[in-house]
Amino acid sequence: MAEKIKRPKARNYKGFRDTFSEDILLRRKMIETIREICERYGFSPLETPALEYVDSLGKFLPEEHTPEGGIFSFKNPDLSSGTREDHPDWWLGMRYDLTAPLARVVAQYQDLPKPFRRYQLGQVWRYEKPGPGRFREFYQFDFDSVGAASMIADAESCAMVCDMLEALGFARGDYIIQVNDRKALQGALECAGLTESDITDENSQVGVALRAIDKLDRVGRDGVTELLGKGRKDTSGDYTEGAGLDTKQIDIIHAYLDARSDSRTEVCDSLGKLVADSKIGCEGVEELRQIDSHLTDLGYSADRVRFEPTVVRGLGYYTGPVFEGIITKEIVDEKGKKRSFGSIFGGGRYDTLVQRFTGQKTPATGGSVGVDRLLAAMLLLDKKKAHNSCTTEVLITIMDKSRLTDYLQLVQKVRAAGINSEVFVGNGSIGKQLQYADRRGIPLALIAGSDEFSNGEYQIKDLELGRRLAADIEDRDEWLKGRPSQQSVKADELMSKLKELLADYRAK
RNA sequence: GCUGGGGUAGCUCAGCUGGUUAGAGCGCCGGAUUGUGGAUCCGGAGGUCGACGGUUCAAACCCGUCCCCCAGUACCA
Numbered sequence: 001m002a003e004k005i006k007r008p009k010a011r012n013y014k015g016f017r018d019t020f021s022e023d024i025l026l027r028r029k030m031i032e033t034i035r036e037i038c039e040r041y042g043f044s045p046l047e048t049p050a051l052e053y054v055d056s057l058g059k060f061l062p063e064e065h066t067p068e069g070g071i072f073s074f075k076n077p078d079l080s081s082g083t084r085e086d087h088p089d090w091w092l093g094m095r096y097d098l099t100a101p102l103a104r105v106v107a108q109y110q111d112l113p114k115p116f117r118r119y120q121l122g123q124v125w126r127y128e129k130p131g132p133g134r135f136r137e138f139y140q141f142d143f144d145s146v147g148a149a150s151m152i153a154d155a156e157s158c159a160m161v162c163d164m165l166e167a168l169g170f171a172r173g174d175y176i177i178q179v180n181d182r183k184a185l186q187g188a189l190e191c192a193g194l195t196e197s198d199i200t201d202e203n204s205q206v207g208v209a210l211r212a213i214d215k216l217d218r219v220g221r222d223g224v225t226e227l228l229g230k231g232r233k234d235t236s237g238d239y240t241e242g243a244g245l246d247t248k249q250i251d252i253i254h255a256y257l258d259a260r261s262d263s264r265t266e267v268c269d270s271l272g273k274l275v276a277d278s279k280i281g282c283e284g285v286e287e288l289r290q291i292d293s294h295l296t297d298l299g300y301s302a303d304r305v306r307f308e309p310t311v312v313r314g315l316g317y318y319t320g321p322v323f324e325g326i327i328t329k330e331i332v333d334e335k336g337k338k339r340s341f342g343s344i345f346g347g348g349r350y351d352t353l354v355q356r357f358t359g360q361k362t363p364a365t366g367g368s369v370g371v372d373r374l375l376a377a378m379l380l381l382d383k384k385k386a387h388n389s390c391t392t393e394v395l396i397t398i399m400d401k402s403r404l405t406d407y408l409q410l411v412q413k414v415r416a417a418g419i420n421s422e423v424f425v426g427n428g429s430i431g432k433q434l435q436y437a438d439r440r441g442i443p444l445a446l447i448a449g450s451d452e453f454s455n456g457e458y459q460i461k462d463l464e465l466g467r468r469l470a471a472d473i474e475d476r477d478e479w480l481k482g483r484p485s486q487q488s489v490k491a492d493e494l495m496s497k498l499k500e501l502l503a504d505y506r507a508k
Numbered sequence: 509g510c511u512g513g514g515g516u517a518g519c520u521c522a523g524c525u526g527g528u529u530a531g532a533g534c535g536c537c538g539g540a541u542u543g544u545g546g547a548u549c550c551g552g553a554g555g556u557c558g559a560c561g562g563u564u565c566a567a568a569c570c571c572g573u574c575c576c577c578c579a580g581u582a583c584c585a
Contacts, residue, residue, distance in 0.1 A: 058585050070584060128584055316585055399543065429542045438545040449543060470546045480544065
């Protein structure tokens with residue numbers, strides 16, 4: 001009896017995924033599209049490392065032995081014992097967004113021409129609980145203008161994302177960019193008597209209030225009222241502590257949230273009245289007015305970019321305008337269930353992020369496209385158009401092993417003609433080789449044995465055509481002997497014939 | 509974190525009030541068919557029944573603890 005062998009179980013770490021050819025090809029196409037548009041708006045590419053000193057990533061240092069706080073972090077292996085754990089170089093962390101590394105770059109290379117406009121595609125990692133559409137490793141496409149005080153940069157962020165989505169095939173009306181302003185929001189809270197200035201402190205009354213507002217679409221208006229007041233017990237029996245505001249205060253906040261309108265000017269006017277007594281609130285409304293004006297000049301009306309007083313965008317580092325892009329078109333998955341994809345774009349102005357490093361206030365604004373979510377949405381929308389996942393176009397089968405020289409010279413000729421081609425590198429009969437081609441989805445197979453070599457010709461098998469013909473053939477002998485979809489070509493016509501068949505295949 | 513549901517083959521799952529050697533379908537590998545894909549037929553591999561402890565003559569099944577997964581909820585710079 002054999003010893004039990006401990007075998008590793010093949011599995012993924014929670015929240016991490018494998019991605020196969022079909023999705024990768026689609027993502028590649030999608031990224032190419034948004035990259036082009038981003039460059040058209042004057043952004044240039046930047047790449048930064050996946051690993052950063054943790055103090056570059058945010059203001060939190062991980063807890064001693066349980067590095068958490070949403071970031072994957074590790075002890076710096078270069079530092080040996082004896083180094084204190086509060087040494088700034090002690091912890092390394094995987095980046096959880098692309099904005100913090102950008103702030104680091106701007107602070108580190110201070111001679112960069114400002115405004116510094118860069119885009120960056122990359123994976124980011126978050127140590128948090130995965131859920132539907134939420135992963136621990138995912139792609140972001142981020143673009144920012146650092147050193148840009150003008151609201152033109154904010155308006156253009158929104159405009160550019162509209163262009164991207166439309167270039168990807170989303171029709172106008174299938175998506176919407178929603179804009180709010182944190183200063184205006186803060187002004188409303190101020191008018192309601194909440195004056196704490198540190199809106200990033202999650203335990204502050206302001207923090208609780210902002211979180212309550214952020215939940216509007218999930219818990220509804222009454223839910224927000226409860227969360228702003230004493231607290232709320234949800235259907236699962238879970239209790240969430242409220243902000244402890246009184247009715248009058250809550251009414252003021254609701255008045256802000258209710259200032260919705262299809263007209264951006266109307267929203268600005270309503271908000272302007274509501275926050276008239278707050279200096280910061282007025283600043284926020286003024287920012288919105290400027291964005292409205294710039295958007296109008298650029299040609300983007302409220303059917304694409306609307307002002308939405310309910311948008312909060314986390315507690316984050318945002319200091320002014322905030323934006324959020326969502327897919328509004330109803331998407332039904334393969335089970336016929338309605339799916340929503342959360343926001344596929346988010347961003348805003350963060351005037352203090354670079355300041356963390358340099359002490360210099362540096363205005364900056366930008367946003368991130370959630371590549372994976374967008375891809376998931378497109379996959380469901382575009383199900384039928386999902387293209388072939390195979391990049392090989394021709395399989396050279398090996399029939400006669402004594403003629404390897406011929407096969408290898410042949411495959412190089414096919415490749416030189418610009419056709420993706422491989423020889424069969426496994427073991428097995430010609431039947432196995434064709435089965436491989438069939439299962440991989442390779443459209444064409446080249447067959448040549450001693451007969452063909454002595455006649456100077458090749459058999460081209462059109463596997464795609466064969467697949468369709470096979471549907472009507474029951475009898476195996478007929479299927480084999482008939483050799484449907486197969487033709488013999490002279491050597492000098494081979495390349496042109498292959499190209500012709502592939503052109504037909506691609507056009508289909 | 510909290511509430512509820514669940515972990516049996518690569519996948520989807522069956523397995524009675526505890527009973528002898530734990531099953532099916534799909535997938536995988538091989539053969540029928542080493543000069544031809546699909547369908548069909550035949551054969552094969554693959555399981556510490558989530559982990560550990562307990563009850564029992566006997567545990568996939570009952571009890572306890574933990575781990576993980578799913579749904580909701582909270583958090584998410």
